[in-house]
Amino acid sequence: MKTYISILIVVFFFSCQQKESKQTTVSATDSISKTEKKEIKTEENKQIGDTIFMNVKDQKETFSAEGSLDSLHSKIYIKFENEDLGELNASIIPNTDQANIRFSQIIFPNKTSDGPFARDLKIQLNQKGKTVLVIGHSLMAENPYYGKFKVELKHKKTAH
Structure with missing residues (x-):
């Protein structure tokens, strides 16, 4: 029973870690695309x-x-x-x-x-x-x- 609970905790821990890393990746790409849009607007007459x-x-x-x-x-x-x-x-x-x-x-x-x-x-x-x-x-x-x-x-x- 203890091994079953430990395996369940490990699986739960890894699944939470994956969700957090995906959210971080998405927000990082969102900030990059927003930065690129700002750069395009500042590059006038090019x-x-x-x-x-x-x-x-x-x-x-x-x-x-x-x-x-x-x-x-x-x-x-x-x-x-x-x-x-x-x-x-x-x-x-x-x-x-x-x-x-x-x-x-x-x-x-x-x-x-x-x-x-x-x-x-x-x-x-x-x-x-x-x-x-x-x-x-x-x-x-x-x-x-x-x-x-x-x-x-x-x-x-x-x-x-």
């Missing part, structure tokens, strides 16, 4: 995968970020919130002048689009909401560009 989220303007009221095109990310999506109507001036500054890179398309908040464009873009924004610029290489030219570039967006509000 390329994450194939997307650059433009959230912060500099002192000149310009969005700017660095990005790169590679064989996995042959198109880069620049996403920003258009809060005012007006003119958008955007430019791509590649590392080399011979780079085959351009604004392929702009997607407006109502899901209509326009393009292709060159390295410099000047367009009237007549809708408020999430706007997307697509950067890629020209399919009409040889040698797709793979490398780093800088993109700048300047929005001029129209007077009402």
